[in-house]
Every structure is written in C-alpha cells, then in structure tokens.
Amino acid sequence: MSATASTGRTFPGGLGYLRPPAEIELAAYGLDLRGLRIADIGAGEGRLALGAAHLADGVVAIDPDRSALARGRAEAKRLGLGNITFREGAAQSLDLHDESFDLVILSWTL
Numbered sequence: 001m002s003a004t005a006s007t008g009r010t011f012p013g014g015l016g017y018l019r020p021p022a023e024i025e026l027a028a029y030g031l032d033l034r035g036l037r038i039a040d041i042g043a044g045e046g047r048l049a050l051g052a053a054h055l056a057d058g059v060v061a062i063d064p065d066r067s068a069l070a071r072g073r074a075e076a077k078r079l080g081l082g083n084i085t086f087r088e089g090a091a092q093s094l095d096l097h098d099e100s101f102d103l104v105i106l107s108w109t110l
Contacts (some may be wrong), residue, residue, distance in 0.1 A: 003098030022051025036102040039093045042109030048085070052105070053084040059079075062089045 019025060026048060026104065033055040040049035043061035045068045053059045053076070060085060063069055069086040076084045089095075091109060 001054060004048070005099065008020050019047070023054070024064050025066045026051050031103065032090065033103070038105065039096065039101045040105040040107075041094070042106060043072065044068045044108075046075065046086060048076055048105055048107055049084055049086075050079065050081065053081045056083065059084040061086045063089075 033052050035057045037054045038052050038059045040059060040061045043049045043063045044065065046061040049059045049061035050072065061072055064089055069088060075085050
C-alpha cells in the first residue's frame, strides 16, 4: 500500500445491518468461492470478506479506516478465521501484484 495515497473523505463503516447476511449476498452472485484467493477493496469492517473467508483459500480485506479494520480483525479472531488479512490502504493506490487474486470484491465502495 502506498502511504501517500489520498483517500479523500472516509465514512465510518457499520451499516452492514442494512444488508442481508454476507453468505446470502455472496451466494446471490452465483460464484463458487471454495479455494479462491479474494481481495475485498473498501472492505470496511470486512462483512463480505469475513463471509467469503468461510469458503475461500485466502482473503485480503483492504480499507483506509483503521478502526473498521480493527473491528474486522477482532471479528475474524472471534470466528477463528486464520485465512483473512486486514490491510490499510486506498483503492486509488493499491500495491497488489497482477494475478494475485482470483476474485475482487468492490461493494458499497465510493
């Protein structure tokens, strides 16, 4: 991640209660997440990333909001998910290698 990226204005997460459970929303896309390497850009607290981690090989949740990432890390620990990583970063300047992921999620990301 580039520490110099401007994220503009960030809004706190926490509106996940307005959406269906992550597993239902992800299933609606009709994708088989088993064994995939997934990046969730603008992950916030990691609602979808956490839902995907139950099936995926590995998930990276990226967001500029440190407090949201901390809540996501705590939830991953509570759920016993060891295949998810939370990274601070902005979608405008991601330091990700080509072909690092099989699937990228951008949901409710401005």
